[in-house]
Amino acid sequence: MTTTTIESLSNATVLITGAAMGMGKMYANLAVQDHAAHVVLWDINAELLEAAVAELSGRGSTIHSHVVDVSKLEDIEAAAEKVRNDIGTPDILINNAGIVRGKYFWEHDQRSDIATTMAINALALMHITREFLPAMIDGGRTSRIVNVASAAGLLANPRMSVYSSSKWAAIGWSDSLRLELKQAGHHHIKVTTFCPSYIKTGMFEGARGPLMTPLMEPSAVTERVWRAMKEGTPMLMMPWTVKLSTALRGILPIAAWDVVAGRVFGVYKSMEHFTGRK
Numbered sequence: 001m002t003t004t005t006i007e008s009l010s011n012a013t014v015l016i017t018g019a020a021m022g023m024g025k026m027y028a029n030l031a032v033q034d035h036a037a038h039v040v041l042w043d044i045n046a047e048l049l050e051a052a053v054a055e056l057s058g059r060g061s062t063i064h065s066h067v068v069d070v071s072k073l074e075d076i077e078a079a080a081e082k083v084r085n086d087i088g089t090p091d092i093l094i095n096n097a098g099i100v101r102g103k104y105f106w107e108h109d110q111r112s113d114i115a116t117t118m119a120i121n122a123l124a125l126m127h128i129t130r131e132f133l134p135a136m137i138d139g140g141r142t143s144r145i146v147n148v149a150s151a152a153g154l155l156a157n158p159r160m161s162v163y164s165s166s167k168w169a170a171i172g173w174s175d176s177l178r179l180e181l182k183q184a185g186h187h188h189i190k191v192t193t194f195c196p197s198y199i200k201t202g203m204f205e206g207a208r209g210p211l212m213t214p215l216m217e218p219s220a221v222t223e224r225v226w227r228a229m230k231e232g233t234p235m236l237m238m239p240w241t242v243k244l245s246t247a248l249r250g251i252l253p254i255a256a257w258d259v260v261a262g263r264v265f266g267v268y269k270s271m272e273h274f275t276g277r278k
Helices: 022-033 046-056 073-086 110-139 161-183 218-231 240-251 254-264
Strands: 013-017 038-043 062-067 092-095 143-148 189-196 235-238
Touching: 013 022, 013 110, 022 038, 022 046, 022 092, 022 218, 038 046, 046 062, 062 073, 073 110, 092 110, 110 143, 110 161, 110 189, 143 161, 143 218, 161 189, 189 218, 218 235, 235 240, 240 254
Parallel strands: 013 038, 013 092, 038 062, 092 143, 143 189, 189 235
Antiparallel strands: none
C-alpha cells in the first residue's frame, strides 16, 4: 500500500457491513478480486451470510464472517473484539449496512422505525469506526474508511424524514472525521463519504428517480465507490444531478427551490410509490 492511491490489497484486511447481499456482497467480491488477504463480512442474516462465504471462498482471500446486529452497540463491541483477536485491525472499513423507512414522519413507529433507522444508519457507523480507528491511527498503515450515506442526507424529501435525518447525521460526522484526521496529521487514513441517489437494489423498490436521475445499476456504483476508496476521494456524489440539486438548493430561495424540486425535477414525488424490499 502507498499513501496515495492504493494499488494492491494483497496484505490488507477489509471489513464490510451489510455484506451478505446486495452491494455489500459486491464490495466483498471486489475485495477478493483485488487479492485482499482477509475479507470480513458482517451481517444480521446468518443464512445469507453463510451463502456469501461459500460464494467468496476458494479464490485467494481468507473469508471471515460474523452475525452482527449493528443496531446494538454490544454486538458491535463483541464482533470487533473477535476481529482484533483473530485477524487484527482492518485496513479498509466499508460502513455499508443501512435500512430505509418510506412514509410520513407521524406514521413511523418509535422503536422499529425511528430508533432502528438512526441506530443502523448513523450510530453504527460511529460505533464501528470508533472500535477500530485508534489502532488504525497507531498502526500507521495506509487505511481507508468508506461511509455510505445518501443524497437524501443533502436534501429534504417527503416520506424520508427519518431516513434523511440519519443520512444527514452520517454525512456531517463522516466529513468531520475526515477533517479531524487531516488536522491531527493522520494522513495515512482517508475517509470517503458516499452520497448516491436511488440504486436498483430492491431497498428502494417503487421509488422513482427525479428528472435526469435514473435508478443506478449496483455493479457500476460499487465499482465507482471502490475506485474512490482506493484513491482516497473525500466525497463521492452519484449521479451528477446530486451535485446540481445540492448547488441549486443552496442558491435558490426555499419557495423557489420547492417549485424546482417538486414540479420540475420531481424530487418531492420520488417516494410516492415506494414499497421497499419485501
